[in-house]
Amino acid sequence: MSALDRAAVERFGGDLAHVLGGIVPPDAPIALAVSGGPDSMAMLALAAAAFPGQVRAATVDHRLRAAAAAEAQMVADWCATAGVPHSTLVVAEPIGAASVQARARALRYDLLVRWAVEVGATCLATAHHADDQAETFLMRAARGSGVAGLAGIRVRQRREGVDLVRPLLGWRVTELRALAIAAALPFVDDPSNADPHYDRTRFRALLRDTPWLDPAQIARSAGYVAEADATLQEIEAWLWTTRKVVPEEVGAPDLQSWLDLADLPRELKRRMCRSAIRSVRAVNGITRPVFDDSTNIEPLLDALAAGKAATQAGIMVSVRGKVWRFAPQPPRRAL
Structure with missing residues (x-):
């Protein structure tokens, strides 16, 4: 050499x-x-x-x-x-x-x-x-x-x-x-x-x-975009601690995430959705399909903005008033 x-x-x-x-x-x-x-x-x-x-x-x-x-x-x-x-x-x-x-x-x-x-x-x-x-x-x-x-x-x-x-x-x-x-x-x-x-x-x-x-x-x-992203991550971390909701009737809240996101700008909703999806996938041991920063979640955000439930990466996200619920997607029913 x-x-x-x-x-x-x-x-x-x-x-x-x-x-x-x-x-x-x-x-x-x-x-x-x-x-x-x-x-x-x-x-x-x-x-x-x-x-x-x-x-x-x-x-x-x-x-x-x-x-x-x-x-x-x-x-x-x-x-x-x-x-x-x-x-x-x-x-x-x-x-x-x-x-x-x-x-x-x-x-x-x-x-x-x-x-x-x-x-x-x-x-x-x-x-x-x-x-x-x-x-x-x-x-x-x-x-x-x-x-x-x-x-x-x-x-x-x-x-x-x-x-x-x-x-x-x-x-x-x-x-x-x-x-x-x-x-x-x-x-x-x-x-x-x-x-x-x-x-x-x-x-x-x-x-x-x-x-x-x-x-x-x-x-x-x-x-430069990464610097802006780091600042938004700090805001996201604060929101994660202040916007969590745990309804009394939920039996196993640790396996789900409930977040009050209705009044946030779309970029912060986008980030909170990604965090919630990652969190629920991790605690439930969901590894497929692959979910990372490049995964497109815009159709999910559109559905939630219209008050409709939708799925992403094995997670079902539904709307209850101002609160969005993230939980494992139910298994498909056998025909």
């Missing part, structure tokens, strides 16, 4: 410290999600150089491609030469044919977060970069996403006691690939990244073929 550019190593160290609030705890394990692509291999090499002895790496084998096991071994071999502990995490259950990328992403993060906790890490870094952020912004804008969706890939999120961080959101894909090549790092290009069946691939091609669409500037816009 060729030596890494020292300025790039220092830049990465500063970026990781920044997203963690100003400092990387010395001697604390730093968990990295490494797919084997040029972006994640560049991150792995940068992290190993910036924080020697602290890095732990993991590669997820989704069992979707025959080559995935060999790619995980490639990462493991590099880690062995660099003195970085590595784990290969294998998805146990078949992902299926529907919503493949969303389902794979959910399973991947579940495995990675559990692994990070096991190795004693309090942060888990992924190699998402500015071009990923630009693609996400455009994809969600094309779907009519609101503020939460347009905020794109968050630089830092808390998940089950682990800080999920993206220290490369200020880096371009071209410079990461160039770094990987210059340092003679092994890497592979996932063929799904060129599959036009996926929306992201089409938006990647749009950015590549449209010079006046600047991914760095689009990513910057996503960052």
Whole structure:
């Protein structure tokens, strides 16, 4: 392996410290999600150089491609030469044919977060970069996403006691690939990244073929939206504590959510609905269908505004006066 550019190593160290609030705890394990692509291999090499002895790496084998096991071994071999502990995490259950990328992403993060906790890490870094952020912004804008969706890939999120961080959101894909090549790092290009069946691939091609669409500037816009989203989240947290209602006749209120939302602006209703749906799904163990920030809930809001009940992601939402009730969707009756 060729030596890494020292300025790039220092830049990465500063970026990781920044997203963690100003400092990387010395001697604390730093968990990295490494797919084997040029972006994640560049991150792995940068992290190993910036924080020697602290890095732990993991590669997820989704069992979707025959080559995935060999790619995980490639990462493991590099880690062995660099003195970085590595784990290969294998998805146990078949992902299926529907919503493949969303389902794979959910399973991947579940495995990675559990692994990070096991190795004693309090942060888990992924190699998402500015071009990923630009693609996400455009994809969600094309779907009519609101503020939460347009905020794109968050630089830092808390998940089950682990800080999920993206220290490369200020880096371009071209410079990461160039770094990987210059340092003679092994890497592979996932063929799904060129599959036009996926929306992201089409938006990647749009950015590549449209010079006046600047991914760095689009990513910057996503960052500004994320700042607005953070402010709205604070308002949402306050509303969650002040707008909850528990009718006396409800026998198991912990399995439901009742919220007084009638007089709120639509954006706050949208956010409270998402929070309530997530809460009721979590407490009732509902995991399918996938529900995330990109899920469209506008038809649900329209129905509720008209006083009609509707379902979303396995949750039945009904209206009683000013109060909206969120509960698990009743099972369908057999014909």
